[in-house]
Every structure is written in structure tokens, then in C-alpha cells.
Amino acid sequence: xxxxxxxxxxxxxxxxxxxxxxxxxxxxxxxxxxxxxxxxxxxxxxxxxxxxxxxxxxxxxxxxxxxxxxxxxxxxxxxxxxxxxxxxxxxxxxxxxxxxxxxxxxxxxxxxxxxxxxxxxxxxxxxxxxxxxxxxxxxxxxxxxxxxxxxxxxxxxxxxxxxxxxxxx
Numbered sequence: 001x002x003x004x005x006x007x008x009x010x011x012x013x014x015x016x017x018x019x020x021x022x023x024x025x026x027x028x029x030x031x032x033x034x035x036x037x038x039x040x041x042x043x044x045x046x047x048x049x050x051x052x053x054x055x056x057x058x059x060x061x062x063x064x065x066x067x068x069x070x071x072x073x074x075x076x077x078x079x080x081x082x083x084x085x086x087x088x089x090x091x092x093x094x095x096x097x098x099x100x101x102x103x104x105x106x107x108x109x110x111x112x113x114x115x116x117x118x119x120x121x122x123x124x125x126x127x128x129x130x131x132x133x134x135x136x137x138x139x140x141x142x143x144x145x146x147x148x149x150x151x152x153x154x155x156x157x158x159x160x161x162x163x164x165x166x167x168x169x
Contacts, residue, residue, distance in 0.1 A: 026055070080138060154167045
């Protein structure tokens with residue numbers, strides 16, 4: 001029997017209040033292949049997770065509510081993608097996003113890096129210099145998802161391929 005259509009949201013449309021309502025979101029393309037509404041989704045579509053907790057990142061892609069602490073001690077909410085314990089502290093796998101002023105800021109820019117305007121907006125919204133912010137430590141409750149529950153962000157990351165990256169501030 002197929003389930004009733006859940007709330008579906010594109011990654012870029014998620015807001016912090018969504019994580020107040022449901023602290024764990026699941027990628028529809030990881031779990032919902034047999035659902036009647038799957039054609040209304042793509043790889044960026046998420047829904048509230050209704051399965052058992054802690055969610056297991058080896059089963060698919062999740063987003064979980066997380067806490068962030070800047071070098072200055074300032075705290076922020078945000079979200080991360082849980083990764084297995086053997087992922088190490090790979091920011092590219094955990095994809096941390098810090099929320100401030102109602103906007104999520106990411107730190108992983110893939111091959112092209114995080115755009116200069118986005119970095120500038122981040123510092124402007126926070127009214128802080130890089131040394132006041134980095135490193136930014138983040139964590140989420142192990143009751144929400146298993147795997148590596150914490151990490152540290154040294155700046156904005158750009159991939160060089162083959163597990164190598166550059167960090168800019």
C-alpha cells in the first residue's frame with residue numbers, strides 16, 4: 001500500500017522552521033521510488049523523515065538539524081547531512097549549512113568553490129571577520145542520526161578532486 005503524499009520541499013526552499021517541525025528530512029530519491037508521487041520529485045526533493053531514529057546515513061541521504069559554534073563563541077542553528085563514522089571530518093560529505101538572518105550559508109563549493117559574493121554576504125550578515133568565525137564547530141544529536149555527529153569548518157572549501165581540497169576564508 002502506498003503512503004499518502006508527504007510535505008515535499010526542494011533543498012533550496014527549506015527553512016529553519018521546517019527543522020523545528022521535523023528535525024530529520026529524507027531525500028525522496030533515496031527512499032520513495034515506489035510512491036505514486038515520485039515523478040513530482042528530483043534529487044533535490046526532501047520530505048520529513050517518519051522512520052525510526054536515529055536515522056542511518058548508510059540507508060540514504062538525510063538532512064538533520066544541527067548546532068554551530070563560531071570561534072568567538074557565537075551560536076547558530078543549521079543543518080548537516082549525516083555521514084558514516086569512517087567519513088572522517090569530510091565537510092564535502094557532511095555539507096554543513098549555518099542559518100543566520102533566515103538564510104542558510106554553505107561552506108562546500110565543490111570544484112568551482114563558494115562564490116565571492118556569497119562569502120561577502122556571509123561576513124556582512126554576521127558582521128564579523130573570518131578570524132572571529134573560523135573554525136566553526138558543528139554537531140547534531142546522536143538521537144537524530146547515527147554516524148559522525150560533529151565536525152569543524154575551517155573556511156570555504158573548494159574541491160581539487162581525489163579527496164583534496166583548498167580552504168579559503
